[in-house]
Amino acid sequence: MFAAATYAQRRRQLAGRLGSGVVLLPGHGDSPINYRDNAYPFRQDSTLLYFCGINQPDVALLIDCDSGRCTLLADEPQPDDIVWTGPVPERAALAAS
Numbered sequence: 001m002f003a004a005a006t007y008a009q010r011r012r013q014l015a016g017r018l019g020s021g022v023v024l025l026p027g028h029g030d031s032p033i034n035y036r037d038n039a040y041p042f043r044q045d046s047t048l049l050y051f052c053g054i055n056q057p058d059v060a061l062l063i064d065c066d067s068g069r070c071t072l073l074a075d076e077p078q079p080d081d082i083v084w085t086g087p088v089p090e091r092a093a094l095a096a097s
């Protein structure tokens with residue numbers, strides 16, 4: 001994807017245009033085909049992808065336009081999840097991008 005500075009600039013521009021308030025950008029989760037563990041190929045929400053570049057399921061981004069603070073909302077991967085999906089980045093690593 002792009003450098004982290006590109007996404008930070010996009011978020012600053014959004015916050016500047018809105019002026020004040022809070023923006024919640026929810027991402028997509030896995031979509032099951034016929035049962036929970038049989039999912040369609042994952043595709044992240046385009047808006048979330050544009051503003052933070054994170055292509056992982058079940059994340060959301062909260063932007064506080066007044067303070068300029070951005071918060072990534074996500075659960076840490078659990079050992080059970082890793083068994084089924086393989087290694088996934090920790091949420092701190094995602095937030096740094």
